[in-house]
Amino acid sequence: MSKLDLLFNTIKYLKAKQVYFRIYYFIRGKVTRKEYTKDLKKELKSIIWNDFLFNKKSFYNENAFEFLNIKHNFSKKIDWNYIEYGKLWTFNLNYFDFLNQEGLDSEQGIRLINDFIADDNILKEGRESYTISLRGINWVKFLSKHNIVNPRINQKLYNHFQRLLNNLELQFLGNHYLENGFALLFGAYYFQDNQFYKVAIKILKKELEEQVLADGAHIELSPMYHQTMLHRVLDCINLVQNNDIYNENGQLLLFLKNKAKQMLSWLQIVTFKNGNIPMVNDSAFGIAPTSEALFKYARFLGLSWKEGKLKESGYRKIEKGDYELFIDVGEVGASYLPAHVHSDTFNFELYKDQKPIIVDTGTSTYEKNKLRQLERSTASHNTVKVGAFEQSEIWSGFRVAERAKIVELKESGNKIQATHNGYKKLNVLHSRTFITEENKIIIEDTFSKKPKYKTSTFFHFHPNVDIEKGENNGVILKDRNISIRFLGEIQSIEILDYNYALGFNKTEKAKKLQINFLKKLRTEIIL
Numbered sequence: 001m002s003k004l005d006l007l008f009n010t011i012k013y014l015k016a017k018q019v020y021f022r023i024y025y026f027i028r029g030k031v032t033r034k035e036y037t038k039d040l041k042k043e044l045k046s047i048i049w050n051d052f053l054f055n056k057k058s059f060y061n062e063n064a065f066e067f068l069n070i071k072h073n074f075s076k077k078i079d080w081n082y083i084e085y086g087k088l089w090t091f092n093l094n095y096f097d098f099l100n101q102e103g104l105d106s107e108q109g110i111r112l113i114n115d116f117i118a119d120d121n122i123l124k125e126g127r128e129s130y131t132i133s134l135r136g137i138n139w140v141k142f143l144s145k146h147n148i149v150n151p152r153i154n155q156k157l158y159n160h161f162q163r164l165l166n167n168l169e170l171q172f173l174g175n176h177y178l179e180n181g182f183a184l185l186f187g188a189y190y191f192q193d194n195q196f197y198k199v200a201i202k203i204l205k206k207e208l209e210e211q212v213l214a215d216g217a218h219i220e221l222s223p224m225y226h227q228t229m230l231h232r233v234l235d236c237i238n239l240v241q242n243n244d245i246y247n248e249n250g251q252l253l254l255f256l257k258n259k260a261k262q263m264l265s266w267l268q269i270v271t272f273k274n275g276n277i278p279m280v281n282d283s284a285f286g287i288a289p290t291s292e293a294l295f296k297y298a299r300f301l302g303l304s305w306k307e308g309k310l311k312e313s314g315y316r317k318i319e320k321g322d323y324e325l326f327i328d329v330g331e332v333g334a335s336y337l338p339a340h341v342h343s344d345t346f347n348f349e350l351y352k353d354q355k356p357i358i359v360d361t362g363t364s365t366y367e368k369n370k371l372r373q374l375e376r377s378t379a380s381h382n383t384v385k386v387g388a389f390e391q392s393e394i395w396s397g398f399r400v401a402e403r404a405k406i407v408e409l410k411e412s413g414n415k416i417q418a419t420h421n422g423y424k425k426l427n428v429l430h431s432r433t434f435i436t437e438e439n440k441i442i443i444e445d446t447f448s449k450k451p452k453y454k455t456s457t458f459f460h461f462h463p464n465v466d467i468e469k470g471e472n473n474g475v476i477l478k479d480r481n482i483s484i485r486f487l488g489e490i491q492s493i494e495i496l497d498y499n500y501a502l503g504f505n506k507t508e509k510a511k512k513l514q515i516n517f518l519k520k521l522r523t524e525i526i527l
Contacts, residue, residue, distance in 0.1 A: 216266030217313035362501030387453025391422030
């Protein structure tokens with residue numbers, strides 16, 4: 001497919017305002033460069049921030065920073081534009097999460113903030129709205145919990161919020177735009193600024209209604225981003241219920257609590273018993289607060305919630321005997337929010353005795369390179385690929401053109417059957433059926449007609465799982481008391497290596513199966 005076709009088939013799914021603001025911001029940036037220097041002309045009253053530490057993780061120690069499993073020591077001056085490790089590492093440097101790490105005292109924090117302010121006029125990534133949003137929240141938390149009143153810092157923070165207000169990420173929407181809203185709410189309370197408040201409320205009420213699905217999932221369908229967005233909602237509850245500044249008869253607080261309860265319910269269902277989340281779509285270990293930390297935070301804030309049922313997200317979770325099975329039989333995500341989508345329809349993860357067995361390969365980079373393309377590809381997931389075709393046309397790091405659609409979904413008893421049209425250009429439909437028994441999982445793959453190209457299904461195993469070929473088209477998982485056999489029109493079974501993502505910039509060799517077949521395949525996992 002040509003680049004023009006890819007671009008057209010990507011843009012057609014976007015909302016009109018996304019396209020409009022992408023063009024508007026581009027033209028505005030070429031025509032004018034606005035500086036945000038409005039004076040803060042009032043004394044600030046301190047606000048209450050009840051800090052809640054999620055973990056003991058340290059990002060900073062004596063000018064050494066560690067983000068995304070990469071550590072760097074600035075021997076002299078901190079370069080806030082340091083780009084050697086990629087844009088995401090620089091973003092993390094500018095988020096200032098380290099301000100609120102355990103053990104960092106107020107004097108260290110003030111020194112770091114002042115060092116940053118000294119470079120304000122030459123900042124690059126630090127001026128982007130997303131980094132302003134996260135940094136703004138972190139500065140407000142830090143200054144509030146230490147009761148710091150520093151006019152120079154407050155003035156610069158105020159100007160950062162002014163920049164954010166005039167550069168809302170309407171070209172992206174999704175979690176980026178929500179982060180803008182969360183940040184402006186913190187800015188509104190900290191500066192008691194009505195304009196910040198009005199915009200924050202407008203964003204949060206509209207976007208949380210849209211971005212939290214009826215079953216509680218975040219609309220981008222990444223469990224990692226779900227954790228991050230839930231963290232922000234809980235932070236807003238913490239802020240609002242401890243500071244009676246904007247009294248709407250408790251309406252905002254009630255709204256935030258209801259959304260948090262929905263999200264907590266969904267997270268509780270999808271989280272495996274050992275605490276892991278499924279690594280579907282853009283998800284990685286060590287980025288967002290853990291599910292258990294979020295549950296503790298919610299209880300700290302006085303929240304309680306009921307277990308719900310997975311539906312609108314397209315995810316399903318089955319627990320039987322000593323295994324847990326997570327299944328994706330839904331759409332790839334909201335049509336206008338494809339940035340964190342993978343080509344992974346009918347993907348699944350399997351845990352037994354609280355240990356990962358068959359896993360998603362995960363995400364180890366956001367750089368626009370071959371590895372990013374590979375990790376988003378169909379072949380990097382536990383599903384079926386035809387020839388060189390992707391179920392969904394992923395490209396350019398964060399884009400998706402044509403994408404697989406679920407055209408049929410049937411659920412009854414212990415059976416889930418779904419069909420997608422991701423290979424419609426080949427004029428074939430792929431159906432997958434999951435049948436779950438107490439000690440056996442059956443997966444049936446069927447095409448509406450025999451594809452003209454090589455057809456393969458993939459099973460990616462956790463690095464701790466050792467596999468070997470068995471008899472009669474089967475494999476054995478050593479020390480796991482699990483065997484898998486394949487029945488149907490099998491051409492070959494291959495045991496191959498792949499790189500399992502332990503987090504960003506950190507992988508480990510593991511094994512995968514590639515089963516090449518014609519039109520039908522029956523997989524029996526005996527547990």
